[in-house]
């Protein structure tokens with residue numbers, strides 16, 4: 051750099067063309083460094099090089115210090131300039147380009163320094179490139195400065211200036227040399243040292259790195275990133291420590307966020323770079339961009355014009371205010387009418403206000419926004435409904451619902467970028483140019499520097515508040531959980547007299563949450579205060595400069611007012627911009643959750659052009675069917691049987707044997723792993739899924755009704771059914787009379803999931819629903835469980851109506867309900883161990899006979915209580931419900947007693963029958979069993 055105190059240089063008489071070149075270089079140099087750094091860093095981030103570079107550079111610390119020295123050298127030159135100016139009573143202290151050049155260099159290398167010290171895995175070429183530019187530019191600028199300077203012996207300041215430049219240049223060379231030497235030695239070590247390293251982690255942390263020691267720990271040859279990248283941390287804390295901390299007390303929100311970010315990481319790795327990653331969001335394009343709506347597309351374009359107009363108005367308003375002040379003060383260069391100027395100002399304010407362009411923009415945008423919100427929500431909902439059972443089994447319904455509602459986040463991202471970030475950047479560029487043109491480059495520099503420092507501090511403060519915010523969210527979830535548990539489990543709370551306990555629990559949770567919220571609030575208030583101070587300092591610097599120029603006749607008081615107004619206008623977009631990264635990353639994670647769902651393909655699908663099922667009677671054939679839910683544990687093994695049209699097949703066996711699974715396979719909720727299932731000779735995988743399910747009626751053990759009227763719930767099976775048809779179905783299900791006794795008859799609301807109906811009523815409504823559907827094949831999954839004998843008889847009647855002439859499959863634990871089935875299949879551990887009619891199986895004296903005898907006998911009174919259940923000691927074991935009449939029981943007993951007892955006669959007896967020994971002890975299936 052030249053000597054700024056040289057008066058010949060200052061008056062610009064010496065070497066005029068060279069002086070111009072030098073002035074240009076003073077501006078071009080920091081600009082080149084900044085542009086290079088921003089472009090290369092963006093490329094490195096977008097192409098995921100930052101993730102790939104895991105090797106810590108052994109000379110990183112030294113390079114960082116050298117960079118710091120470079121920055122300080124610019125400040126040193128500035129300080130000497132100031133001191134010199136003060137001593138010589140010179141203002142400005144030197145040519146503008148010199149001072150601006152020095153300040154810009156300090157700022158730009160400050161940005162590079164901030165990047166280097168924060169990057170966990172720095173990709174080096176953006177940093178080394180800036181040193182490379184310095185390597186070329188510094189000597190050129192230095193030489194030109196010497197040439198521009200007039201002859202004569204160098205003064206003390208000349209010597210100081212030259213020494214500073216030389217020292218800086220040396221630092222640049224050293225940094226480059228360290229980098230190349232470090233890279234070379236790291237490559238060499240990597241190749242040879244892997245086997246020689248100590249298996250035990252060294253105690254040293256960061257300090258070891260600077261002398262080239264390998265920092266790796268136990269058995270790790272390449273985890274330098276963990277240590278090395280933290281090397282600047284004096285406490286040597288590592289990522290792994292941090293991540294293990296974050297696993298504690300994870301609330302549902304954090305779990306979702308973590309899973310989404312893991313998913314994002316995974317996909318980023320797969321895609322290779324951010325650009326292709328972003329492309330995967332193109333699935334949402336048809337919902338965001340109104341593809342077939344020309345009028346909406348025009349609106350989007352007009353919104354773009356509105357934004358540009360707003361940028362323009364943002365400059366015009368402060369300018370107009372300045373003009374008014376100048377006109378009133380008589381300083382205006384041209385003759386102006388103040389009234390007109392004020393009117394024009396008012397017009398501009400109106401256009402910029404909520405009643406002007408903003409209103410127009412909203413009017414244009416709202417239909418587009420709601421189009422995309424509606425389109426994404428419906429598409430996501432429809433996609434989720436069309437996904438298969440495996441997806442619904444693996445995701446919690448609240449997660450799915452959250453993800454569907456995340457559709458908004460995708461339009462949020464676009465809105466943030468297009469309507470906030472881009473206009474804000476344009477505003478900043480315009481401000482820089484306009485203020486530089488009006489007040490000179492100092493003012494432009496102050497604007498940009500303030501914006502840069504503000505952004506840096508604001509983003510750092512937001513990051514610093516992260517853990518406080520995390521605690522707050524955790525406390526919020528805890529409070530929500532305690533509240534929900536108390537309300538949902540109210541009957542338990544009340545019956546155990548624990549209302550006081552729940553109140554205390556809730557009040558502790560609330561005060562904890564309030565405490566943490568206050569901390570976050572206070573943190574934000576502090577952060578805002580700090581941000582305000584930065585802005586105020588910038589404004590003060592800008593205002594001082596403007597005042598100087600006004601007092602020296604270089605600017606008008608109108609210009610000063612313009613500056614103040616302009617600054618005020620820039621504050622809110624700057625604040626928004628600071629939190630933009632955070633809000634975009636939050637929206638991106640939410641969008642990721644939805645994207646994951648949208649990219650999930652249904653595992654059970656109709657084949658392309660699959661014909662509808664041709665139903666010719668209902669012959670169902672299972673042929674060596676194997677199935678596994680998770681492709682690891684086999685649930686069904688070689689299941690083979692045939693059900694001829696109109697017959698009934700019952701499945702019995704221990705709980706968890708796989709009975710309900712067989713029914714689910716027939717309805718194609720899952721696809722079998724091997725074998726085949728045929729209906730009337732057609733493999734169910736080869737026919738249209740919709741036509742298959744249209745032929746099947748299901749009565750699940752725990753039917754789920756919608757919170758609607760009984761009429762609508764029954765009609766759900768056939769939306770076009772008339773009231774009469776619904777009545778007929780209910781009569782057939784023996785529930786009609788009972789419904790009429792309800793206060794609102796068929797219009798009675800059944801409550802959430804049908805809670806207002808009794809178990810027996812619920813099941814008969816479900817049967818009525820199945821009857822209305824008139825299915826060709828009926829699946830009854832414990833349709834008569836958990837009801838009293840009288841109700842069961844009514845249900846049995848209803849079922850008889852439903853099953854008449856239809857191929858029926860029944861899962862039942864109470865054997866008395868299925869003894870009349872045409873075929874009874876005993877399933878144990880996913881295999882068929884016996885099959886035949888009731889009589890056949892009793893005669894065979896196998897597993898079924900064993901189950902049967904246990905169910906019809908009253909349990910022996912002297913049965914020993916189990917050791918692990920001391921509480922029941924001395925008590926009578928409860929009798930098993932026997933649904934048979936006394937006469938039927940004695941005749942059945944007689945059959946069992948008269949059957950041969952030799953094992954040979956027990957045809958098809960299972961080897962592992964004792965595995966199912968406990969079957970009869972649990973006559974009812976757990977109530978959590980899902981609807982088929």
Ligand SMILES: Nc1ncnc2c1ncn2[C@@H]1O[C@H](COP(=O)(O)OP(=O)(O)OP(=O)(O)O)[C@@H](O)[C@H]1O
Pocket residue numbers: 443679680685704705706707708709710711712861975976979
């Ligand atoms: N959606 C699922 N995902 C994974 N495993 C499952 C799923 N549904 C059931 N299983 C497992 O498959 C096995 C068979 O379950 P299934 O419901 O078919 O038994 P079941 O014989 O009908 O029992 P129960 O008599 O108690 O109703 C069980 O071990 C169960 O844990």
